[in-house]
Amino acid sequence: MNMPRNGFPDTLVTAARALASGDFSSHELVSDCLARIEAGRHLNAFVSVDAERALAAASAADRRPADERGPLNGLPIAIKDIFCQTGVRTTAGSRMLENWRAPYDATVIERLTAAGAVLLGKTNMDEFAMGSSGENSYFGATRNPWNDRHVPGGSSSGSAAAVAAGMVPAALGTDTGGSIRQPAAFCGLTGLKPTYGRVSRWGMIAFASSLDQAGPMAWDADDLALLLNVMAGVDRRDSTSVDEVVPDYTAGLTTSIRGLRIGLPDDLLGDDVGAEVRATVEATRRVFEGLGATIVPVALPTALAGVPAYYVLAPAEASANLARFDGVRFGHRCADPKSLEDLYLRSRSEGFGAEVKRRILTGTYALSVGYYDAYYLQAQKIRRLIRDEFLAAFTQVDAILAPTTPSPAFALGEKTDDPVSMYLQDVFTIPANLAGIPGLSMPAGMSGDLPLGVQLLGPHFGEGTLLTLAHAFQQETDHHLRRPGAAA
Amino acid sequence: MSQWETVIGLEVHVQLATASKIFSGAPNRFGAEPNRQASAVDLGLPGVLPVLNEAVVHMAIRFGLAVDAEIAPVTQFARKNYFYPDLPKGYQISQLDHPIVGRGHLDIIVAGKDGDTVKTVGITRAHLEEDAGKSIHDQVPGLTAVDLNRAGTPLLEIVSEPDLRSSAEAVAYLRELHAIIRDLGISDGNMNEGSMRCDANVSIRPRGEEKLGTRTEIKNLNSFRYLEKAIEFEVERQQEILEAGGRIKQETRLYDSERNETRSMRSKEEAEDYRYFPDPDLLPVTITPAQIEAVRAAMPELPRARRERFVQQYGLSTYDSRMVASDHGTAAYFEACVAVAGDAKLTANWVMGELASVLNREEKEIGAAPVSPEALGTLISRILDDTISSKIAKTVFEIMVTEGGGADAIIEARGLRQMSDSGELERLVDSVVADNPDQVAQYRAGKTKLLGYFVGQIMKATGGKANPGQLNELLRARLDGDT
Numbered sequence: 027m028n029m030p031r032n033g034f035p036d037t038l039v040t041a042a043r044a045l046a047s048g049d050f051s052s053h054e055l056v057s058d059c060l061a062r063i064e065a066g067r068h069l070n071a072f073v074s075v076d077a078e079r080a081l082a083a084a085s086a087a088d089r090r091p092a093d094e095r096g097p098l099n100g101l102p103i104a105i106k107d108i109f110c111q112t113g114v115r116t117t118a119g120s121r122m123l124e125n126w127r128a129p130y131d132a133t134v135i136e137r138l139t140a141a142g143a144v145l146l147g148k149t150n151m152d153e154f155a156m157g158s159s160g161e162n163s164y165f166g167a168t169r170n171p172w173n174d175r176h177v178p179g180g181s182s183s184g185s186a187a188a189v190a191a192g193m194v195p196a197a198l199g200t201d202t203g204g205s206i207r208q209p210a211a212f213c214g215l216t217g218l219k220p221t222y223g224r225v226s227r228w229g230m231i232a233f234a235s236s237l238d239q240a241g242p243m244a245w246d247a248d249d250l251a252l253l254l255n256v257m258a259g260v261d262r263r264d265s266t267s268v269d270e271v272v273p274d275y276t277a278g279l280t281t282s283i284r285g286l287r288i289g290l291p292d293d294l295l296g297d298d299v300g301a302e303v304r305a306t307v308e309a310t311r312r313v314f315e316g317l318g319a320t321i322v323p324v325a326l327p328t329a330l331a332g333v334p335a336y337y338v339l340a341p342a343e344a345s346a347n348l349a350r351f352d353g354v355r356f357g358h359r360c361a362d363p364k365s366l367e368d369l370y371l372r373s374r375s376e377g378f379g380a381e382v383k384r385r386i387l388t389g390t391y392a393l394s395v396g397y398y399d400a401y402y403l404q405a406q407k408i409r410r411l412i413r414d415e416f417l418a419a420f421t422q423v424d425a426i427l428a429p430t431t432p433s434p435a436f437a438l439g440e441k442t443d444d445p446v447s448m449y450l451q452d453v454f455t456i457p458a459n460l461a462g463i464p465g466l467s468m469p470a471g472m473s474g475d476l477p478l479g480v481q482l483l484g485p486h487f488g489e490g491t492l493l494t495l496a497h498a499f500q501q502e503t504d505h506h507l508r509r510p511g512a513a514a
Numbered sequence: 515m516s517q518w519e520t521v522i523g524l525e526v527h528v529q530l531a532t533a534s535k536i537f538s539g540a541p542n543r544f545g546a547e548p549n550r551q552a553s554a555v556d557l558g559l560p561g562v563l564p565v566l567n568e569a570v571v572h573m574a575i576r577f578g579l580a581v582d583a584e585i586a587p588v589t590q591f592a593r594k595n596y597f598y599p600d601l602p603k604g605y606q607i608s609q610l611d612h613p614i615v616g617r618g619h620l621d622i623i624v625a626g627k628d629g630d631t632v633k634t635v636g637i638t639r640a641h642l643e644e645d646a647g648k649s650i651h652d653q654v655p656g657l658t659a660v661d662l663n664r665a666g667t668p669l670l671e672i673v674s675e676p677d678l679r680s681s682a683e684a685v686a687y688l689r690e691l692h693a694i695i696r697d698l699g700i701s702d703g704n705m706n707e708g709s710m711r712c713d714a715n716v717s718i719r720p721r722g723e724e725k726l727g728t729r730t731e732i733k734n735l736n737s738f739r740y741l742e743k744a745i746e747f748e749v750e751r752q753q754e755i756l757e758a759g760g761r762i763k764q765e766t767r768l769y770d771s772e773r774n775e776t777r778s779m780r781s782k783e784e785a786e787d788y789r790y791f792p793d794p795d796l797l798p799v800t801i802t803p804a805q806i807e808a809v810r811a812a813m814p815e816l817p818r819a820r821r822e823r824f825v826q827q828y829g830l831s832t833y834d835s836r837m838v839a840s841d842h843g844t845a846a847y848f849e850a851c852v853a854v855a856g857d858a859k860l861t862a863n864w865v866m867g868e869l870a871s872v873l874n875r876e877e878k879e880i881g882a883a884p885v886s887p888e889a890l891g892t893l894i895s896r897i898l899d900d901t902i903s904s905k906i907a908k909t910v911f912e913i914m915v916t917e918g919g920g921a922d923a924i925i926e927a928r929g930l931r932q933m934s935d936s937g938e939l940e941r942l943v944d945s946v947v948a949d950n951p952d953q954v955a956q957y958r959a960g961k962t963k964l965l966g967y968f969v970g971q972i973m974k975a976t977g978g979k980a981n982p983g984q985l986n987e988l989l990r991a992r993l994d995g996d997t
Contacts, residue, residue: 110561123560130554132561229561236794264563265796343794346593349604350558354660366658370597393595393789402791 034058036509038101038195038249045100052100056084056144059102063146063193069169071187073107074114075147083144090142098256099142104188104197107148108155109240110229111135118231119151119163119181122357122377132229133261134198134240141256146194149184153379154348155205155233157181158451161442162381169438170212172510173475176435179209185243186213190510196244196253200230202237203336204430204455207467210243211479212435214469214508216496217243218250221486222462223268226261232347234340235266237459246506247468247496251275254489270487278490279497284318286495289423291326294454303429306471306478310499311427317498324419324426328411332456335412337449338405339460341389348386351377384445413461420485425495429454430467430479458483466492469505477508518756520749521726522684523676523715526691527669528701529645529708530573536644536668537564537607544707548661552647556666558602563795566591570642570668571799573700574614575809577670580694580816581637583618585806590798591642595789599660600647608671610790612798613641620694621818622686623836630832635687636675643669664708670700676715676726681745685738688712689840693817696842705736712741716748718756727752728762732776734769744769748776820845828858837866843880847887854891857898864894868908872915884915893921903982906930934981936988939972942980943988946971957993965989
């Protein structure tokens with residue numbers, strides 16, 4: 027059983043059940059969440075909290091007639107501050123958008139709201155989703171609730187910390203190179219990056235458009251299934267969203283995994299993987315074998331070349347995506363511009379942080395005349411190879427088991443002066459983004475007081491299988507039931 | 515003949531007449547209050563995404579078929595990156611590789627001393643892109659204003675090969691393009707409002723030389739006349755430089771119509787690196803053969819076919835046919851007019867002559883002509899049935915233009931019906947012969963040019979109403995016969 031705090035369950039599914047049986051109201055649940063957000067301010071998980079609006083939404087949910095209640099009626103959810111939402115500022119963790127208010131709601135916000143969810147506030151994040159530690163936010167670093175001298179991972183740092191600290195049962199993140207899965211692993215959560223095109227990107231501030239994908243973060247697979255049911259589906263406002271049937275992920279959770287084939291890629295378990303991580307993957311494999319799955323070796327020889335390819339492609343796309351922040355129409359504008367060039371130069375110099383500038387410069391360089399072929403096109407070729415290797419592997423297996431990160435959460439400040447070491451945090455998560463396939467991270471062990479995660483990768487639109495596998499694993503183990511501060 | 519040969523290629527931007535913009539649902543209309551027709555997508559707000567308007571694909575295919583071009587089976591959009599206040603996203607969605615329309619060609623008619631000749635001009639490609647907004651420098655003192663209504667207007671950029679050899683050929687090419695896009699109904703082609711804009715790449719080389727000279731690109735050519743003037747100015751400028759032993763600098767130049775000159779805007783060294791790359795927000799567009807065939811089946815008659823038909827059907831000369839059949843609106847007017855008037859040649863003369871000069875004077879399009887084609891047809895038929903002379907018809911036409919009303923009513927009300935009563939005319943001839951014995955004597959002595967004098971006298975007396983054919987006949991009979 028999930029550990030309740032103050033008598034309130036901390037997962038969506040259990041809270042929904044308690045709400046339905048009248049154990050407490052949404053207003054009471056949301057009030058408790060707000061109190062916990064207040065108590066956990068030192069974690070810096072939220073950029074904006076609109077308590078008044080959240081309580082009003084909770085009361086409205088409580089009053090809603092039973093036949094009008096959606097699947098998330100009255101359930102509190104936190105939103106990464108990269109999704110446009112009316113009535114509250116949308117900052118993307120940047121000074122550039124410190125006070126920007128979106129005049130429209132992102133598609134996922136519309137869908138969650140229509141399903142009855144109570145949106146508590148906007149969570150902290152690495153600026154424009156660029157970072158793997160939560161330290162690149164204009165609003166300050168987020169801390170890991172398991173050990174507040176450590177990072178929660180990034181870029182969905184605030185979403186991970188908010189759930190792990192029990193402030194909210196679930197949160198939305200986005201994942202361009204691992205930004206849902208890596209913080210989920212660092213914070214002992216289950217997090218899903220869906221297939222590229224599964225969830226609409228409309229209203230999600232773009233980092234790297236061909237890689238960005240929104241997904242849920244929570245304690246377990248059951249909550250992810252509940253959220254994905256609401257979030258997934260084609261959207262005519264996003265041409266890259268795919269018109270593919272959305273199955274009932276919750277109904278699929280209890281499907282037997284007996285006979286499923288799980289690939290184990292030696293290429294992702296080389297010398298750079300720490301002993302604890304390797305042991306965690308090994309233990310997970312044994313659990314799956316015990317549940318009747320077959321483990322099959324698969325080859326992903328190009329996967330590790332994903333990091334350099336990603337750090338060409340993602341910055342290249344970002345350099346164009348972030349060009350609109352020019353001080354002309356919205357966002358930060360420097361004081362007293364002397365000329366057009368001065369307006370651009372100072373607005374952007376003042377508005378963007380160091381990592382964002384680094385990536386804009388890298389991306390601009392990679393697209394320039396004389397370098398485009400050597401960098402951008404070469405990186406696209408690697409991307410194609412990685413995708414082809416996954417497609418080949420998925421002709422043999424139903425899913426692939428791999429580490430999520432090379433190590434547990436590192437200390438705050440440990441890697442801030444070494445961008446390449448920071449970039450290598452994403453070595454196991456990036457391949458899924460490049461291939462466009464879904465990836466799920468779930469807790470599978472501990473390293474001292476810090477959680478360790480493993481990753482399940484699936485074929486395009488294979489989210490259902492990943493959730494089924496995670497659910498089966500979580501029925502068998504209790505890693506997902508561990509909470510920070512609780513006795514081990 | 516000059517020792518220099520001029521080489522010109524044109525890049526023509528055509529705004530497509532869709533109901534909504536190329537990547538958003540905002541209306542695509544000219545002339546609204548500033549910044550009132552720009553949606554979140556057009557403003558490039560954080561989080562927005564473009565969705566391709568299918569109508570532009572259809573229109574581009576129509577154009578491609580009209581110039582016998584290859585239509586790409588898969589076409590892709592790319593981002594063209596540069597900073598400018600009227601470019602909201604900091605990049606323009608355009609096409610680089612895989613443009614929707616590939617290589618094609620267009621026949622143009624070049625008027626020469628020895629009559630018209632047909633020349634085939636290569637079309638390199640035509641691609642789709644979004645228009646930028648407008649920077650307005652003269653409305654707010656000391657500041658630049660930005661109007662984003664135009665941002666996201668669909669454009670088809672048509673690039674020609676450097677096949678044009680004179681300003682006249684360049685104008686003929688642009689006119690033919692203009693006629694085609696209007697026939698296709700893909701643009702109103704209104705150059706004043708920027709629906710059709712033209713840049714010219716101009717270079718010169720010694721006659722006989724194969725290698726192209728260094729070119730300059732001239733921007734801002736928003737009328738046929740400016741295109742002609744700008745090329746002429748630029749060719750002369752380049753000749754002067756080369757003949758003085760200088761070199762042409764590759765650069766972009768702006769045409770200033772008030773001073774009739776081109777001015778340097780930026781040199782090649784200052785040219786931007788646009789860092790094109792495929793737009794990840796838009797998937798490649800697949801165009802099936804069936805889609806192309808469906809468009810082909812619905813193609814309207816194009817200028818070239820119509821010119822040929824007018825020669826066949828109406829017996830017009832190729833010159834007359836070119837004048838009235840090239841432009842969609844003129845051709846429609848002509849056909850409605852001739853249906854009433856009956857005589858094609860006379861109708862063509864009226865449409866090209868009197869009507870054209872009135873339109874020119876009043877700065878009106880033929881679609882807004884002050885006299886309907888049917889009304890003009892009736893007027894012409896009154897010449898043909900001898901009710902009025904051609905000369906009187908011009909007076910009647912002027913009244914129709916300025917005061918309105920039909921030809922018959924004006925003729926009746928003002929008593930302009932021509933005098934065809936031979937008895938009346940004979941009396942007039944008698945009296946003019948009697949009154950001018952000296953002139954009669956001179957005429958009969960061989961100064962037959964004086965016939966015009968007698969005609970003039972009688973016209974004066976009748977207020978121009980005498981039937982001129984009949985009058986000539988009577989006068990000649992009287993002067994030549996009665997010795």
